[in-house]
Amino acid sequence: MREEELRNLIDAHLCETLDTDGVKELSDHLSQNADARKLYLEMTDLNASLAVDETMWVTQPEWMEKPKAEPALPFRSFIPWALAASVVFLLSLFFWPKQKEDSTFALIKDSHSATWEGSDLTTTVGSRLGDGTLRLAEGLAILKFDSGAEVTLEAPVSLKLIDSMKCELTNGTAVTYVPDSALGFRIITPEADIVDYGTRFSVTVFEETGETHTRVMEGKVKVEYNQSNLIVELSAGERHTVQSKGTVNTDEENHQELDTIQDKPLEHGADWTFFESSKGAFVGRIPNHLFFTDDKEVVNLFRDTYVGEFHNQNSDILLLVKNAISQGPMNRKAYIEFDLSQINRTSIEEADLLLHFAPSGWGLASHLPDCTFKVFGLTGEVPDWDEANLGDKFPGNPENVYLGSFVLAKGVQKGRFGLRNENLTNFLKSHPSSQISFMVMRETKETEEGGLVHGFASRRHPSLPAPTLAIRLAP
Amino acid sequence: MMVDPPEPNPRICTHKDFIRLFLEAEKDLLRYVMVLIPNVADARDVVQETAVALWDKIDRYDPAKPFAPWACRFALNEAKMFLRKKSRQYRLADEVVNLLEIERMENADQLDARQYFLRECLKTLPSKNAELVHEYYFNELSVEELGKHFERSVEAVYKTLQRVRQALHACIENKLQLEAKL
Numbered sequence: 001m002r003e004e005e006l007r008n009l010i011d012a013h014l015c016e017t018l019d020t021d022g023v024k025e026l027s028d029h030l031s032q033n034a035d036a037r038k039l040y041l042e043m044t045d046l047n048a049s050l051a052v053d054e055t056m057w058v059t060q061p062e063w064m065e066k067p068k069a070e071p072a073l074p075f076r077s078f079i080p081w082a083l084a085a086s087v088v089f090l091l092s093l094f095f096w097p098k099q100k101e102d103s104t105f106a107l108i109k110d111s112h113s114a115t116w117e118g119s120d121l122t123t124t125v126g127s128r129l130g131d132g133t134l135r136l137a138e139g140l141a142i143l144k145f146d147s148g149a150e151v152t153l154e155a156p157v158s159l160k161l162i163d164s165m166k167c168e169l170t171n172g173t174a175v176t177y178v179p180d181s182a183l184g185f186r187i188i189t190p191e192a193d194i195v196d197y198g199t200r201f202s203v204t205v206f207e208e209t210g211e212t213h214t215r216v217m218e219g220k221v222k223v224e225y226n227q228s229n230l231i232v233e234l235s236a237g238e239r240h241t242v243q244s245k246g247t248v249n250t251d252e253e254n255h256q257e258l259d260t261i262q263d264k265p266l267e268h269g270a271d272w273t274f275f276e277s278s279k280g281a282f283v284g285r286i287p288n289h290l291f292f293t294d295d296k297e298v299v300n301l302f303r304d305t306y307v308g309e310f311h312n313q314n315s316d317i318l319l320l321v322k323n324a325i326s327q328g329p330m331n332r333k334a335y336i337e338f339d340l341s342q343i344n345r346t347s348i349e350e351a352d353l354l355l356h357f358a359p360s361g362w363g364l365a366s367h368l369p370d371c372t373f374k375v376f377g378l379t380g381e382v383p384d385w386d387e388a389n390l391g392d393k394f395p396g397n398p399e400n401v402y403l404g405s406f407v408l409a410k411g412v413q414k415g416r417f418g419l420r421n422e423n424l425t426n427f428l429k430s431h432p433s434s435q436i437s438f439m440v441m442r443e444t445k446e447t448e449e450g451g452l453v454h455g456f457a458s459r460r461h462p463s464l465p466a467p468t469l470a471i472r473l474a475p
Numbered sequence: 476m477m478v479d480p481p482e483p484n485p486r487i488c489t490h491k492d493f494i495r496l497f498l499e500a501e502k503d504l505l506r507y508v509m510v511l512i513p514n515v516a517d518a519r520d521v522v523q524e525t526a527v528a529l530w531d532k533i534d535r536y537d538p539a540k541p542f543a544p545w546a547c548r549f550a551l552n553e554a555k556m557f558l559r560k561k562s563r564q565y566r567l568a569d570e571v572v573n574l575l576e577i578e579r580m581e582n583a584d585q586l587d588a589r590q591y592f593l594r595e596c597l598k599t600l601p602s603k604n605a606e607l608v609h610e611y612y613f614n615e616l617s618v619e620e621l622g623k624h625f626e627r628s629v630e631a632v633y634k635t636l637q638r639v640r641q642a643l644h645a646c647i648e649n650k651l652q653l654e655a656k657l
Contacts, residue, residue, distance in 0.1 A: 007641060008637075011637045011640060011641075013513060014513045014640070015513075015618070015633055015636070015637075016513065016514060017633070018565075020565065023565055023566065023567065026567065027567045027568045027571050028568075030567065030571045030574070030575070031568060031570055031571045031574070034578075037571075037574060037575060037578055038578075038582070040575070041510060041575065041578060041579055041582060041586065042586070042589060042644060042647075043640065043644060044509060044510045044513060045506055045509075045510065045586045045589065045590070046589070046593060046640060046643060046644060046647070047509065047513055047640065048505060048506040048509035048510070048513075048515075048518075049506060049590045049593055050593075050608065050612040051505075051509065051515040051612050052502050052505040052506060052509070052515065052518075053502055053506075053590070054613065055594075056593065056594055056597060056613075057597075057609060057613050114624070115624060115625065115626060116624060117606065118602070118606060122614045122616075123610075123614075123624065124616060124620055124624075
């Protein structure tokens with residue numbers, strides 16, 4: 001038996017995935033070969049050491065902020081009083097070496113498409129939590145504190161749990177609900193403490209600048225500044241920004257760095273051809289308040305954006321899609337166009353529309369359930385539309401042909417999504433023009449105002465692929 | 476009439492002594508048991524049974540001698556009893572188990588040396604793999620839970636764990652060879 005085969009057998013044995021033939025094969029080999037037994041002992045001891053020796057994890061690797069509490073210590077601490085008790089009772093206690101009830105004060109109530117990174121706390125749903133730091137890379141997670149406070153984390157976010165009435169938000173967004181039992185619940189941020197008086201509110205901290213944005217949905221909160229004795233009271237509907245080493249009241253939403261996507265490889269073979277979109281824009285632009293607080297400048301920006309002089313803005317990198325409770329210009333729909341003049345469209349056998357979503361940094365994911373997106377093909381009177389001058393209504397009067405839908409689960413803001421069905425194939429084959437436009441809209445409305453704005457990469461995105469049509473032609 | 480208090484008998488192991496000795500040996504006992512029973516939860520059950528057996532036999536223990544090797548024999552015996560309850564097709568042959576038991580005891584020092592280098596090698600893992608291994612071993616997440624958290628298939632998680640174990644084993648070998656040259 002080659003060593004690699006032996007290693008595979010031993011590893012499968014460690015994972016308890018060996019079938020009866022495998023067990024017999026391993027057993028036979030071990031009985032005849034001392035070197036095989038040596039390797040077996042080394043591998044099983046490596047596995048055991050990792051599993052039972054907590055001190056292995058005490059020295060901090062770079063990805064851990066701090067080690068977990070060493071499970072053995074609590075048991076050592078109760079040795080003195082345990083002397084009088086029966087041995088059986090003692091043993092029954094200390095054979096749950098990871099028991100941490102005494103030091104926990106919260107639990108993970110639920111999560112949606114959550115990916116954690118480097119958290120020093122257990123991150124499975126239902127896990128009890130003590131002091132430590134949670135880092136949510138993607139999705140949503142809902143924490144329930146023993147005080148009754150409920151905190152929804154929206155990735156990317158880092159939250160340090162301190163006790164059942166206190167936590168520290170160092171980066172990202174936390175939406176908090178505080179019932180009467182938890183009045184006074186406190187969220188500490190680098191620049192201020194947000195103290196809650198029975199309400200629902202969101203706090204966003206920008207790690208790089210230390211800015212803290214607070215928005216109250218219901219009730220009242222107090223924002224206590226760290227740098228001064230200033231205390232600001234906020235009521236329902238009000239927002240407040242604490243800037244690093246200063247204060248400015250604004251009425252803005254946040255803007256975060258875009259992540260690159262690590263997707264599964266495309267499943268298309270060599271017989272597929274890929275077409276990147278030739279145009280991309282969205283209707284429903286609104287002024288970008290983030291950089292301009294003066295009304296005059298906002299108006300100017302608004303106009304300039306329409307005439308296409310701000311292509312480097314986030315809004316041009318991402319095609320934004322939103323379906324708000326209230327109707328108006330903030331309801332965004334994305335339009336993309338492909339030039340298929342280089343192929344004989346009648347020989348299309350299969351087609352796949354690929355869109356790469358990325359966080360827009362706008363709105364709260366907590367205010368949305370699973371989201372269904374619909375894709376329409378434009379036909380009939382489709383004008384030669386100008387992507388730099390789309391405004392808040394698509395020009396002309398085209399007919400929208402429903403082609404299909406896809407779903408982004410609650411909390412999901414990035415990843416590759418799209419459409420691959422017969423409707424799409426037939427639409428491409430039968431379209432009268434080789435310049436073919438699509439509209440992407442979100443069917444799902446936000447459950448309350450300030451919901452997430454979804455976005456997918458336009459052809460101008462610096463790192464993500466442009467909207468792409470993958471097409472397989474008949475040989 | 477006053478008398479001096481009796482001298483403590485060094486051969487008597489009190490509750491307090493037993494608890495202390497057992498706690499000190501617990502990790503080693505688990506390591507021994509996991510040679511035969513890789514599943515850590517099952518191994519913990521076996522060590523619990525071992526504790527009961529040890530306490531029953533504590534009057535045979537000589538406190539002048541190391542506790543762990545004495546206790547490990549009980550632990551291996553309990554492990555074999557545990558295995559006998561499993562279907563024969565799913566366990567290593569009895570003679571192999573006996574050989575492994577003997578060789579584990581004989582190679583205890585070498586395996587301790589390997590454990591020392593394992594600590595060093597853990598630090599060299601890429602962060603994503605280190606995180607996955609940490610969640611699996613320290614937080615005891617199942618492969619399915621890991622798959623969900625890391626958005627990978629169960630097979631991919633198994634494969635990654637296997638690769639990490641192999642990488643750690645190779646790293647330990649390298650460090651042992653370097654040590655031998657010094």
